[in-house]
Amino acid sequence: MPNVRILIVDDEDLNRQTLRYCLEPEGFVIDEAGDGAEAWAMLSGGDAQYDAILLDRKMPEMDGMEVLAKIKGDPDLKAIPVIMQTAMDLEAEIVDGIEAGVYYYLTKPYDVDVLVSVVRGAADNFARQQRLQQELAKRSGAIRLLAEGRFVFMTPQEADSLAVLLAGGFERSTVVAMGLSELMINAVEHGNLELDYKNKSALMAEGRWDAVIDARLREAPYKDRRVTVEVTRTATHTRFRITDEGKGFDWHAYVDLTLERAFDTHGRGIAMARKMAFEAMAYMGTGNIVEVMVRHAPAPGPTGTAVPRPAVALVGPVPDGVADGLRAVGDWRVMTNDGAAALPEAALTISASGAGAVMLRHGDAATPPHTLPADPDLVEAMARAAVLPASMEIGSDADLRLSPALSRYQKSLLPDPAVLGGGAGVRLAAWSIACSGVNGDIWGGRVLADGRLALFIADMTGHGPVAGVNAIRLQALVAACDGQPDAVLRRLDEILKQALPTGEYAAMLYGIVDVTARRFDYAAAGVPHPATFPAGGGDPVPGQGKGLPVGASGNFPYELRRLDIPRGGS
Template sequence: MGSSGFTVLAVDDKQTNLEILSVILQSAGHQVVTAAGGAEAWEILQTQGHRFQVVLLDRIMPNMSGLEVLEKIKGDPSLKALPVIMQTSADATHEILEGIQAGAYYYLTKPYEKKILLEIVHAAIRDYNNYQSLQKEVQENARTWGFLQSGIFRFRTMVEARELAPLLANGCPEPGRAVLGLVELLANAVEHGNLGITYEEKSMLDEQGQVDAEIERRLALPENSNKYVEVAFSRREGSVEIIVTDQGAGFDWESYLTLDETRAFDSHGRGIAMAKIMSFDRLEYRGSGNQVVCTILNTPQPITSQELVTAPCDK
């Protein structure tokens, strides 16, 4: 995955837990810095925050809780993009929702299972690396594509999706904000739309490290050789509208529009909800789900707590 060799901040008031985390993470090639409580963690982050690619944060600690540390991280412009994995033995729905609402998009339960721990850490590091790379690409292309008024674009592959997203983002009011959501939706249109990879299949492939190989295999199949994704970009008075249409059968999109706590412990599945929260002012799927309309206003609307989470379905 290319995720080895990064630095992780592990925060827990129990020394035994810190030792377990250190052994597991170091065995995977990561460097580990430990903090024995929230106050110590925050002090480290204030002076050395640039060192870390992910924070493993215990929820329940004396003096300064994990949620308090999380709120400080997300309130600091230099740290807010840093992914936080909330580690807890609590499994109450309202506690998971509270953490997600505060910005913990990854969750880990105690006692630790090495395989699951490393999957979640690698997913968080991968997302962080993608974020950093995309921000750089947006800055490099800002001057030319800022003049974009309207256009129709077509692409087939994941590589093309990732190349197109920063260019489209530069036609938006806040390119750095838009690019994360765009790359997610364009990639989904290929992966889950045209190629029909289901959530369950993605989980299995992710576990086996075979996602990229399966995407390439399906792209080469005769039934997919002529499929493409179409993107329509248009600048309107007061907003930008981007319509992404794939040629797949669609999917059950409604449950993916919010950060559902039932997927909080998975290594994927939060991208659409994060795109809606972080990148777009409106996001609407049409029909069977093979078309999505993204709207970005010139003056962004504030995020409400109701947009962040959803309670579990009774089914």
């Protein structure tokens, strides 16, 4: 591996010597820093270009997380892969690192084969990103003239070429190209060629992965399979739908980098694509279809004209703290209205709703009004997510300031399992933990008038505050829907299709537990399969979690399904 330069950052001289001893015989060029401050001086000085950084977490002067934050905040350095050294049992530290952008982990003491494999994989991925960036520089942005298109390809090399073509013209063209490339190559390797995660791990360890790919592309039935990419461009966003001809796969484990795979040498491409490249991503069907959405940069207005700002209307008396907080935001117009005058069609209206509460109503009327506590930070966060979603991106000033209030409110919506289950004569257990303060996951339920227990669980596309707000809105929508589970999902699909930007959906399950009849009637929208378990052990009986995510279609025919609950079972 000629001219691949690695920076080792560790305050322990013995650790640096060990890493150098393992890596130099493999052809890596090694530089060392004895602490975070020295490392940052080397990185920011620009004297050397690094292909990967091996970073210890706990160091004097400047610890690994501080160095990481500086790297990710520097446009010239943020793409360099960072490999964090940590203990495998420090779960909280690993989660923090994942959220901060660490996709590669090593444990101490070092396994030489794993060390070399992880460093090589990180450097190879960075080199591939650099090649895509160079190719993008040669292409024009003429793809922006495409309104609709359909492309077909077969090989990983064709996937890379097509990704470069399709990403041209986007403001973040390099990360979009990387994201599309990851998803399209996944469609070839794990879709059409049916090579699973364990296959890849073993073949990569043996150095035979590329040879097996080439061989399968010449064998039946794989040689006749193709991947299709459908592109639809609107004024505000572009949607890509990638479809392979394989059997599909269980994608749920791969959309986030989990603790279980944080130490593996591969398997992070989908998670990286979801976090870095796209505003929304949803798998469909059996996992052989994935749809992603990229928003366009706002077009500048004509010279001398101001781009209209979104409108927030205060209707009637609103608590002073709420009104003052909204008026302090300079990116929207705050209007005062007594309810008689006409408001802009897309205005978000905010009014008092009883003691200590306010009501938010969206001008598009696609969703019912939402009532929430009159917490100024909470109201501002909900309003920003509705009309200025870009201002609530992860790491933004608004995110850091407002997310604590949003997180508290989101947690307050989760029911007490013992109380909820007790109302229906069911022993209900629930466990949840968020990898970040605000997220798009939510669950809930209620006891119906006839004593049955309605439950739902949902996962909004996207991540961070906007996904969290959408999950909060979804919880309110579910509470307003009645009927059989299939009818509830159809109604939610219809509402969310109008209320959410194209490309944003919710994977969801809604079901009703009937204790007397010992059954669970449910409808599913792209979630893991539910299951019942017999009393005293034994094999579970799986249900069916397939279905298009709610909000993706607007008129999807969700099915009513049933699982019988064994006597004494769960």
